[in-house]
Amino acid sequence: MAQGSGGRALRWQWIAPVLALGVLVTAAHVWLNTNVLAGKDLCGGLVSTAAADAVLPGAGRISDRNGLDTRPGDPLDFSCTVESSSVLPGSETGRLRISGTRERGDFPFTAGRWSSPATVSFFSGGATGGVGENHGWVLLPASCTNSRPAIIEGYAPEGSDPVELSRLLTDVANRAAERAGCAGDRPMTPPDTLAAVPVSREVTDGRVCGVEGLAFPGLGGANGKARETVQDRTDAAWACEVAGHATYAVTQEPQIIAAVRASPGYKEQPPAAGLNVAGFDPRHVVADCSGTPTYFSMELGRNYTAALGSPGTPPSQELFNSFIDSVGQRFGCSASAS
Structure with a gap:
């Protein structure tokens, strides 16, 4: 019996440290590699x-x-x-x-750290x-x-x-x-799903951004080498990027429109495509489209500015007017309807 007790004691002498080490290893793993016991x-x-x-x-x-x-x-x-x-x-x-x-209310549609709206x-x-x-x-x-x-x-x-x-x-x-202390009447709720980001494609003759009548933002005849990305899968915004040439965006989303109008620098701008507009400059404006405030923006790329002044390249305001005339039809926007 004494020998049996001694054997058990001997086994415990080496088992106990192994168990203790195992507990320490497990505790270290839980603390360093998981969120168990972490704050909420x-x-x-x-x-x-x-x-x-x-x-x-x-x-x-x-x-x-x-x-x-x-x-x-x-x-x-x-x-x-x-x-x-x-x-x-x-x-x-x-x-x-x-x-x-x-930020300025139209930040998603301006250049800088923001992704192209066509890829959002x-x-x-x-x-x-x-x-x-x-x-x-x-x-x-x-x-x-x-x-x-x-x-x-x-x-x-x-x-x-x-x-x-x-x-x-x-x-x-x-x-x-x-x-x-500025929360609304009810909490905001996130979307259940998001529209897929579109893939780029070649610009089609006569249908820049898939829109009939939209002038190509660059030297005439060069659109055969250009690629475009069109975001038309959401209700919140329509956008198109003609890579290196121009990025267009339109939105009637009420919260964005309210943010635009509440931003410093928002004021009356020269008419565009026969419409009275207000905004931050002549190419970032809000127009009244059949009673609905509608924001239009156009950001110009290096390929366009490099070709500006060359025969076949529309001036920037002419390009913007073409944008409002052609894309604006989808949003009930025209000089005769305003």
Whole structure:
């Protein structure tokens, strides 16, 4: 009996450390590679850990590192970086950057850091926003407009689910509006699905952007070498990019129109295509189309500006008038109807 007791004691002497090591390894794995025991919210309560986890690809522990970075005087001016990290071999750190900013109301249709509107899946109804390649935004309620309209913007890692990104940004927008005391009567709701991003195609003679009568934005006869991308799959906006030449956009989305009209610099502009218009300059304007305010924008590319002045290249205002005349028909817009 004494020998049996001694054997069990000997076995326990080496089993106990192994078990303890196993517990430590398991605890370390849970802490470093999963969200078990992690907080429910990040970034000062603006970002749901679960929603961020749904956007960030791969496995890992979600954290906000340095937390929320706010700007004095404006609760809707902030930034926060959420990371998903793991010590497992082959894993990479995924980063999701969320910010609240104030922009000119037509920001989705202007050049700069914004994706071409022709490659963005716009959504409206429960919330107004858009998601492009690993980048998205949601417009906050008009009651949040101060000096300029407010938006929530997000950059996600490559391969992120665009629908999950739209859900995350809408949730952050609701939380931010609530915190700032400017939330609407009811929370914004994200889309269930998003329209697919269109693929580019060759420009067809006589039907630039698939529209009869739209002048080619460049040297006449050069359209055979050009490619275009047309976003006509959403109700929120129509857009077309003729690569290197011009990008056109039209929207009647009420929240965007309200944001445009509430922005500094919005004023009466010279008539376009026989219509009275107001906007920020002669090529970013709002017209009345059969009683519905309609925004038109045209951004010019290097291929067009390089050909400007050459025979067969329409002047910019002539090109813009052609745009309103031809595309505007789809939106009930014409000089005779106004």
